[in-house]
Amino acid sequence: MSALLRERGGAEELRWVARTERGTRRIAAAGKLAARQPERPRQVWVQVHLGGERRIDIARARGYPEGCAIAQILKGLQSEAGSKPATARRMSHLQVEFDHILCRVGGKRRIERPEGQ
Secondary structure, three states: OHHHHHHHHHHHHHHHHHHHHHHHHHHHHHHHHHHOOOOHHHHHHHHHHHOOOOHHHHHHHOOOOOOHHHHHHHHHHHHHHHHOHHHHHHHHHHHHHHHHHHHHHHHOOOOOOOOOO
16 A cells, blocks of 8 residues: 555656646746737736746746736736737747747657667
């Protein structure tokens, strides 16, 4: 029984580490993409919707006392995307760009091969 618990604990730990690593890669990719955006609403949208960052964390980093300011920025951008097709297209392009960055950030893994192969 203890071997089963140890094995399960190790698997659970591996899943937790993998989730954390994916989150770190998402935030890094979102940071790169957000830095290239000229407008604050798009920067915030990339960080929250694509990077998965918490609104309150972004608000504090930008000097806002609460996450409400970030919610208002996002609400305004969503409204604009609903009424202006160009904004909706830009957000769609940002999603594609983010996916490409995410692949590059996490895609450079070295595959270890046993000696003699």
